[in-house]
Amino acid sequence: MSAPVIAPGVPDVAGEPLLEMEHLGIAFGDTVAVDDLTFAIGQGERVALVGESGSGKTVTALAILRLLGDARVTGAVRFEGDDLLGKSERAMQGLRGSKIAMIFQEPMTALNPLFTIGEQIAETIVAHEGVSAQQGRVRAVELLARTGVTDPGKRVLSYPHQLSGGQRQRAMIAMALACRPRLLLADEPTTALDVTIRAQIVDLLLEIQRDEAQRRGMAVLLITHDLNLVRRFAQRVAVMEKGVLVESGPVERIFEAPQHPYTQRLIASRPQRHVTPVLPIAPVLLDAQAVSVSFATKAAGLRGWFRAGRFDAVSDATLNVRQGETLGIVGESGSGKSTLAMALLGLQRTAAGAIEFQGRPLSSYRGREQTDLRSNMQVVFQDPFSSLSPRQTIERIVGEGLALHRPQLDAGARREKVIAALREVGIDRTALARYPHEFSGGQRQRIAIARALVLEPRLLVLDEPTSALDVSIQQQVLTLLTTLQHKYNLGFVFISHDLAVIGAMAHRVAVMQNGAIVETGDVERIFSNPTHPYTRKLLDASLQG
Template sequence: MMPTSPLLSIENLSISFGAKKCVNELNLAVARGERVALVGESGSGKSLTALSILRLLEHATTSGRIVFEGEDLLAKTEQQMRGIRGADIAMVFQEPMTALNPLYTVGKQIAESLRLHEGLRPNAARARGIELLRRTGIPEPERRIDSFPHQLSGGQRQRAMIAMALACRPRLLLADEPTTALDVTVRQQIVDLLIELQEQEAADRGMAVLLITHDLNLVRRFAQRVAVMEKGVLVETNTTEALFANPQHPYTKRLLDSEPRRCVDPVPAESNNVLEIRGLAVDYRMSAKGLRSLFGSAKFRALQDVDLTLRRGETVGIVGESGSGKSTLASTVLGLQRAAAGEIRVGGRPLASYRSSSAEWCALCARMQVVFQDPFGSLSPRMTVEQIVGEGLRVHKPKLGANERGHRVVELLEEVGLPADALLRYPHEFSGGQRQRIAIARALAVEPELLVLDEPTSALDVSVQQQVLALLTRLQKKYGLSYLFITHDLAVMWAMAHRVVVMKSGRIVESGDTLDVLHAPSHPYTQSLLAASMQVPEADANEAIA
């Protein structure tokens, strides 16, 4: 019979950094063989709670009890915790490229815990590593075990992290945002894999999983029980079915109500084409190996026979897995990729014709702007918000005086919902959603016609994501902006796009009105994307479509 005491019991846990209390009197239990999701927005204390279980927090003051298998982890020495980490409690981190050591092969990193905790010799550890990679679904594990992290795809790196975490068959697995920024098909594979592995280990060893996430669709699919955190406080706990059907706390209701909403007005019939693409093809040169190197470098075709139009005030969504050509298409439209065949026309003129004059090319750059996926990476950490937003004005509107430029920057910040006192602050002083608003303000400063939006909401909480989508919709209606919206989130695509283009291996395999494509796909690849998606809202007869 299974023991009745919980595998993990967190009792009155408080975590503080100096005078700031980030987790306050948290009480949570995880039973043997159970899958529990800890849900909340960024800054709610989810990851701090997970890290505190493994005692990985630095410079933090922790009080309360974390009882695992009847023993208080907070009372153990660092030497004792080293014996627990990886062996009894393991963790799958959010970003495997950061968590994996780039200087060692995945095989050596998996073997490390096997040697430390189980005393396996190198050959035995390698054989176990190959079996773990095979079990987690990595193809050709005998070859991939000698690969470095950068030689694996995002999904394969996440599988390697899971293999490493399961190497010593832990009793508790902590999964911190394990599917963030993954394609829908890879996301489904990782979720299905975690469920399969947990159920296998639960039957034998009672392994439990504590999932840290803000993805509510993932929670609905994965977890048996949900705990909701707000600003360091646990506000609600219930079974998954009961919590989604009848949430009790106002914060939980607000989270569940934050899923994308479709608010798309028809594009006026008289709208002109802002962008026209005909027969676009892009090749990348690759270094050849063996005898082929004697005859020059090889070529990889990233785009093939791409046709696309975008009208004023219209949003065209670009959907596809990693490697499908979405980002290559965006960079080519922006003029960042010159090695292209076919034709791109902006405002009725060939893109190449603008390059004949530096003044014309500069003016074109003002008409086409981009908002990147990671605002923290795209905003200079050494510049204030005033300098970041005003930079485009200095370049493209040099006749504006300093006072006029400053006044315009304040107007732009108000436009995107940021206070004027943000002017002298730096990007690191803002949340993810606020940084994305700064990036949007920077793009709007030069009054563009076309915005390329490259995964602008993929790393944001559901509530912040809804706010950014609502902002983009409002700005489009006010200024008649045209959006080329790149994403792998089909729910976001449903909420924003008039038309959708599905890409696979550099080709467009299906295109049409968003609701037609998402609710009645004709191509098998589109059907597989929809089947892998956690949730796409049902059609509504009252929805406005182009």
């Protein structure tokens, strides 16, 4: 095993360490996930563990809690001086939740859908403190109130699916804090959240940690690839690459003078703007006037469900996209971004208003013309793992559109076009016979882009295409999209809640709130001088988070 690389001049943990990992190794069969990790966290300290997917961050946290199943774990993990790896499972059950708690990355999968939020929070309190169920429920209400959940007396009776993403994350934090742990492990606690909710969660964690640290010395190990979050939250940072700790030290020193090439690469991976001006004579590809989308809402009655009204998902949206131009659409979850995108593609039956593609109303395309229209308007979704069929090879996935839209091509010609499309996105022909699960997240997104490009579209709708990717992979995908746009003069509708990504990619931006476009204009003007209060709030939250 290789020795850990610790940056010179980094001070040791002040006072007695709360958690110590010495020569920690984690392996799954022949695959080494963590190699010779030596690291410590002091009482009341905020430490960030950063690195890309697969670097070993999450498995390190799970090893602390002994939740890795059949993995081979070597070395030592000491908490308050006791070696956790030598403890019995019964002893670990007493520690989990009471002294060491964890906030998981995706609360919707971490929370039990069959129990209310209050029941799940109270369960931890009852199990570790021996109080009654009623006392546990009262504490659950107090904890939800403390984490900023509105109307906690009502929300304690809600099921996870009845809460927003931000509310579910707050409930997870409440559950983790239920027994006032000494160490809090926070695994990507803000990754799936909007920029404003992300800022709120960071403020909440800072407030709680400072409060608990003053009383009990609670430490936080933050696991993330969000460097803005690290800079704002942590006091010390440790950088992992492929299971090895390559650098650690105070946040200021790591960000201002990183020593290791991998750390330098991570910090330099922020989205860079490389936007070519749109030609004044560029034709309008897509024109939408007064687009609205509404859905019927239902309520429960004595004889079942009945229609109770209508929900306006998109209201009176007007926009256009020219050839070679990127229009960014920003807003929080629920603002109507994706619904508007589906309407622009002609995939919302309830859409009203006028939508034209290349000067013709979408409704005027019939038969073969409609098939051609579909091939000219393609979409790349947020999560490539769920949008790529796990049962089909990459050749079939990328070539599926060709089989439908280019029936005149024989199998050999289709294969050559698939190979060419994959080559465009940096994937070689050896991928043809493989399946999506055999690729990384960034590679899967490249395959999704190849699937859209193989039909040679004029317009590409990109729905949060980089939100699930690491910072360096995100930059690679953005660079790829920019290159492809320049090469083929594509029009992009780029949907995101990440303003840094929109600032790097878009020529113009439309800001959506509650289904309406509240502000639109050139990116430079909107970002430097926003006029709408909601736009200012988004930009302020982005700078904070």
